[in-house]
Amino acid sequence: MRTPQRRLIAAACVLSCLAALLTTAPAEASRTDCAPEAGWPAQDPQLAAEVVALVNSYRASQGLSQLGVSQSLTNAAAWKASQLAADVATYGAAAFDHNDYVTGRTPEARLQACGYGASFGENIALGQATAQRVMEQWLASPGHKRNLDYPGWTAIGVGAAPGGAAGTAWVQNFGVANPDPITTLQPNVTPPAPTPPAPATPLAPPIEAPLVSAVAPAAAAPAVEIRSRPRSKTRKRKARIRWRISGIAQNVSCTLNGKKLRRCGYTGRTVRVKRGRRHVFRVTVTGPAGTDTALVRWRVLRQR
Secondary structure, eight states: OOOOSSOOOOOHHHHHHHHHHHTTOGGGGGGGSSOOOTTSOOOOHHHHHHHHHHHHHHHHHTTOOOOEEBHHHHHHHHHHHHHHHHHHHHHOGGGOSSSOTTTOOOHHHHHHHTTOOSOEEEEEEESOSSHHHHHHHHHHSHHHHHHHHOTTOOEEEEEEEOOSTTOOEEEEEEESOOOOBOSOOSOOOSOOOSSOOOOOOOOSSOBOOOOOSSSSSOOOOOEEEEEEOOOSEESOSEEEEEEEEESOOSEEEEEETTEEOSOOOSSEEEEEOOTTEEEEEEEEEEETTEEEEEEEEEEEOOOO
């Protein structure tokens, strides 16, 4: 498992003390299986269904396969969403993590307890008001977008738990196997069969950095860095420009010689220009914490 790029953590002694204090609490038993604890925020199947529809609509626009809903992945995502909504309200931002804050249970162990034992990916978020908004923020984050863009997924499960003090908790679980098609998104809280599934083998990267609003520190300002560009003087009319975006970016726009381009990706753009002229390409990224711009200047020489 790759270490998340950004993680909110608490001191190890605090975690160990909390675990010791709660070891004998009856409610903690559910943290070893797939049943949510009593009093945790309930799931909203309609919100979960909206996220599934948005994911498949986005993947269709990218020419990627549609994802079927998996009951085991849905159970795992629903458990995690309710746990996040409850624990962040109780313990604060330190509880916003892919691992269970109280027991330290890993995503692999959770998915296996919920009946899923194949390669997987996970996106989490907290505080977004609508399914559309959380999808926009996942797509604006390169790490989360990689999970949404991965062509090998065939299955999805989504959890959405509104009602917590920090807002709605959202979880997407992706998988490469879908042995359990379902007819409803309502999670099944019945513990899985005692025979454990095969060990999960995460993909690289299996889990991306968590995305949070409302409870996290201020969002990182977006920044764009040019990674490849045409030579300053060239005879080639086709120019391939690539860049890397860091921080939280909500929009990316491009101009060529002052004219806005209709399409501008999150990683690069190829343009075709005229000979015998100087050209200027500008890429601009905007986010909740600011704006950044990068320029590429070059000249296309005339043919000999």
